[in-house]
Amino acid sequence: MEHYIIKGGNPLVGDVTIGGAKNAALGILAASIMTDEDVLIDNLPDVRDINVMLEAIQEIGASVRRIDRHTVKINAGNIREVSVDDEYIRRIRASYYFIGALLGKYKSAQVPLPGGCNIGSRPIDQHIKGFRALGADVQIEGGAVIAHAIDLVASHIYLDVVSVGATINIMMAAAMAEGQTILENAAKEPHIVDVANFLNSMGANIKGAGTDTIRIRGVERLHGTEYSIIPDQIEAGTFMCAAAATRGDVMVKNVIPKHLEAISAKLTEIGCEVIEFDDAVRVVGKPSQRHTDIKTLPYPGFPTDMQPQMAVTLALAKGTSMVTESIFENRFKYVDELARMGSSIKVEGNVAVINGVEGFTGAQVNAPDLRAGAALVIAGLAAEGYTIVDEIGYIQRGYECFEEKLQGLGAMIELVDSEREVQKFKLRVG
């Protein structure tokens, strides 16, 4: 089990380069099995969830060749089965993208249900509604989604809730259905546009991704492609908050500033300086940062994946901030951990009332999930003294070389790979 040991209290300063977007890559990897030809994917983040998806693609018979750390060549011409399952794939939410991809290409799929996860339940009723509207028979049996169709036929589908997963999944299945599907009340996240662009580069005919109405004219076959994944909006936002919380000065490079607008706007509101360049954003933290309110919403609203990192930043700002989580019911698990470091936060239902404090003091804390874990690292970097973050496997699901990138900004953070190392460290510092 790995842990981070952090000596906090110094501002982060310097440049950091952002990698490819995990949440776009997960959809794109699933979609890559929809052609028999070679697909070359570049700017793929080297993180745990992506590696689980790549292993699952290999398991069903596709070939996966790593060209370098961030580039893979996939050929799914020899897929043996339309059933995806292993103990790892069951643990990641994005496994459900195989339903849309396999159903679109092979008109048949069997994939384990993603089930609940640490941040809340992950229902897929809207995905199923979409597949059924396209003519598939979909059943849940033995914890798996089993979908079959003789032919997929285009449909007019209205999503009852704005869902990123359902939008991507329906887009994939409809890309190979007969006729034009109209998907209304679609989600508009940058990763949806990226998956649509990827499918279009394979010969799909998808228009309107990034708006709430997507038109998908089905095609008979998709061909090979070469594609580079967009930069990760959430990794970028995490470093922006780390700069703000430590009162640092960080140039976050290789980003699409438009995707960061909600985050930049909130950091500006609390008094940070945020300067946008063509493909970079510089965040300069200020001693006098103040409160603001946040409500997580589908894009272009404030992203739920940035809620914990921003909450930590607000917990170190003057005044009272209200943070409303409207997407996932269980995304405040870091609050009890942060209390050990001296924060003052009260959770009532889906609202966290944050009373800003002057500073945190280091403590041993447990990462309860991916973004909450990243938020606790930010807290440790801003705190006086030493912080130990346990369960960092969650953080590694979505951040590549997190500690190395932070070290590049002057952070004193070290990864240790056993409880014994943690005990040794504790004895050393007393």
Ligand SMILES: CC(=O)N[C@H]1[C@@H](OP(=O)(O)OP(=O)(O)OC[C@H]2O[C@@H](n3ccc(=O)[nH]c3=O)[C@H](O)[C@@H]2O)O[C@H](CO)[C@@H](O)[C@@H]1O
């Ligand atoms: C809208 C939103 O912010 N989506 C986030 C969500 O995507 P993800 O695709 O996981 O979740 P959805 O966008 O599908 O879910 C949005 C909301 O709709 C509900 N829902 C979803 C599908 C369904 O069939 N039925 C249903 O009721 C969910 O419970 C949730 O409250 O988590 C990802 C990882 O944290 C983020 O990158 C996405 O930005």
Ligand SMILES: C=C(OP(=O)(O)O)C(=O)O
């Ligand atoms: C929770 C996240 O990922 P996933 O939806 O894949 O679990 C995330 O990216 O913040």
